Amino acid sequence: MHAITKTKPVPFLDLSAQYKSLEAEWLAAIRETGARGSFILGPNTQALEKEFAEYVGVKHAIAVANGTDSLFLSLRALGVGKGDEVVTTPFTFFASAETIDMAGATPVFADILPGSLCLDPASVRARITAKTKAIVTVHIFGYPTEMGEIMEIAKKHKLAVVEDCAQSFGALHNGKVVGSIGDTGSFSFYPTKVLGCYGDGGMVTTHSDAVDERIRRLRNHGAVKPFVHTEIGMNSRLDEVQAAVLRIKLRHIKDDIAGRQKVAQEYTQRLAGSPVKTPSLPKNGTHVFNLYTIRVPKRDAVRQALTDAQIGTSQCYPQGLHLQEVYKHLGYKPGSLPACEHATTETLSLPIYPGMPLDHIERVCEVLLEAVRG
Numbered sequence: 001m002h003a004i005t006k007t008k009p010v011p012f013l014d015l016s017a018q019y020k021s022l023e024a025e026w027l028a029a030i031r032e033t034g035a036r037g038s039f040i041l042g043p044n045t046q047a048l049e050k051e052f053a054e055y056v057g058v059k060h061a062i063a064v065a066n067g068t069d070s071l072f073l074s075l076r077a078l079g080v081g082k083g084d085e086v087v088t089t090p091f092t093f094f095a096s097a098e099t100i101d102m103a104g105a106t107p108v109f110a111d112i113l114p115g116s117l118c119l120d121p122a123s124v125r126a127r128i129t130a131k132t133k134a135i136v137t138v139h140i141f142g143y144p145t146e147m148g149e150i151m152e153i154a155k156k157h158k159l160a161v162v163e164d165c166a167q168s169f170g171a172l173h174n175g176k177v178v179g180s181i182g183d184t185g186s187f188s189f190y191p192t193k194v195l196g197c198y199g200d201g202g203m204v205t206t207h208s209d210a211v212d213e214r215i216r217r218l219r220n221h222g223a224v225k226p227f228v229h230t231e232i233g234m235n236s237r238l239d240e241v242q243a244a245v246l247r248i249k250l251r252h253i254k255d256d257i258a259g260r261q262k263v264a265q266e267y268t269q270r271l272a273g274s275p276v277k278t279p280s281l282p283k284n285g286t287h288v289f290n291l292y293t294i295r296v297p298k299r300d301a302v303r304q305a306l307t308d309a310q311i312g313t314s315q316c317y318p319q320g321l322h323l324q325e326v327y328k329h330l331g332y333k334p335g336s337l338p339a340c341e342h343a344t345t346e347t348l349s350l351p352i353y354p355g356m357p358l359d360h361i362e363r364v365c366e367v368l369l370e371a372v373r374g
């Protein structure tokens with residue numbers, strides 16, 4: 001064993017390596033944008049919207065300022081508002097629920113399935129009331145939600161479905177790309193996502209002409225034409241420089257996703273037969289591994305061992321959203337959503353990004369296996 005290898009830090013993420021490989025194309029795009037003098041919702045954004053819609057397999061894609069806005073604008077365009085309930089998962093980033101409140105509605109948390117960590121359809125069904133207006137399902141970590149039953153429930157109760165695809169760009173479900181199954185797909189281009197830009201960005205996808213039209217209006221102050229406002233909207237637009245980098249990255253995305261899947265496969269092979277529970281794989285689709293999240297007993301001690309060995313990890317997610325301070329008034333108690341709560345005590349996300357060096361993967365597994373067995 002080489003002492004140097006042993007102490008080499010393993011970062012959770014390395015965004016600079018990919019940046020370097022794209023730097024020349026990116027700088028050329030900035031120069032071109034500057035020379036054109038069109039900085040917001042210009043030709044790059046229009047081209048990106050078209051290319052994005054083609055990739056996902058939808059009629060429309062509308063570029064917005066970030067993923068949070070793409071959720072909020074989806075809900076508003078689908079008519080969610082005051083007095084409505086929206087069923088969602090507690091095992092997600094806060095924005096998935098926060099935007100339901102921002103739209104004036106109330107989040108209702110259903111439990112998750114222990115394998116996929118996505119919404120449990122049976123629990124969703126049990127939470128439907130006369131006030132339910134929509135379901136926000138989150139394809140968490142890159143695992144596509146089993147959409148069949150979710151869409152059936154929605155159809156039966158006439159509910160809208162928003163797919164939160166922030167972590168799952170390019171994931172397939174029954175041959176469809178996520179974001180093309182529900183009423184809208186919501187995407188984030190935060191730099192750490194599967195498809196990330198060099199700042200903030202987001203996208204909404206939809207098959208519906210009416211939803212497309214409404215979101216285009218809402219993202220630009222509710223204006224139907226310059227200085228004519230028919231409703232209260234907001235400023236949620238994508239800038240040309242971010243659209244340019246996204247167009248460049250979209251051309252490489254299949255390799256990036258394959259790169260993530262390769263890292264995941266290397267981990268899963270090495271961790272097989274150990275007390276570490278590796279991520280489940282969808283039966284009818286693909287996992288794009290925005291995060292590689294394992295489940296381990298004594299998670300905190302295991303995480304500490306990795307930290308001590310200078311290995312970056314993340315605890316996605318430390319708490320179910322139903323138990324967050326801000327949602328105290330909703331009345332959930334520890335034990336309300338047991339599958340989610342159990343997951344929050346065991347989940348640990350390991351370093352993953354396209355092109356992650358094999359010796360880093362090996363180092364993570366070595367320290368991890370020692371920690372779980374020790």
Ligand SMILES: *Cc1c(COP(=O)(O)O)cnc(C)c1O
Binds near residue numbers: 066166187190
């Ligand atoms: C990142 C993320 C968001 C929010 O996206 P932003 O671009 O950061 O606003 C929403 N939902 C999920 C599941 C996310 O991971």
